Amino acid sequence: MPAPAPAAHPAHSASTALLHAQGVTKRFGTRVILEEVSLVLAPGERIALMGPSGAGKSTLLNCLGGIETIDSGRIAFDGHELSDLNSDAVARLRRRSIGTVFQFFHLLPTLSAAENIALPLHLNGVPKEARDSRVASLLEEVGVAHRAAAFPDELSGGEMQRVAIARALATAPKLLLADEPTGNLDSKTGELVLDLIETLSRRHHTALVMVTHSLASTRICDRVLHMCDGKILATEG
16 A cells, blocks of 8 residues: 655645645544545645545545534635634635535525526625626526526536536535536536536636546546545646
């Protein structure tokens, strides 16, 4: 087994990082899920987390996004130490600066495509006129403007994931977290979704942390972090 490798690119420093995790450990009961994980992510950088099931990839993603708390170590995002914030402050930071894309879309079934995209803007108190303008622009960017009024059960898998990406980017977040974003799509649609994520990340200078089992999917990333048994074992790129 290879020795653990540093997860930070030599050109990146903690002082200029968008996201800096250091010595992160997470347990569920007596089981160690993450053990002394460290990484640095620069603004606009895209990294992939790879590894077998149970390696801790999704748990790490949730910890980086403030969805789950950690048992030890530290996570700093955009100048904020997550452990210094209460749950309400973490939620506000997430709503403002972090977007998330899931494997199974997680669109609200009673809302149209446009309404799903508008939801985070509504939660952030954005006025209706500005919301409508932003939603229209995003629908165009992800190529589903013609499906604005459709409900999730009327959309294809690829269309649902495009809507989910638009929703994740609605607040112009600095960080996009993607958990197997192509895992529920056929290969052709998955490739199109990956291209879309890369294009939008570059266009808006949005950093990306993507969990994937697919080596081919890592083509859109600057670095690949290989995980096993809750540790980062190697870094490529």
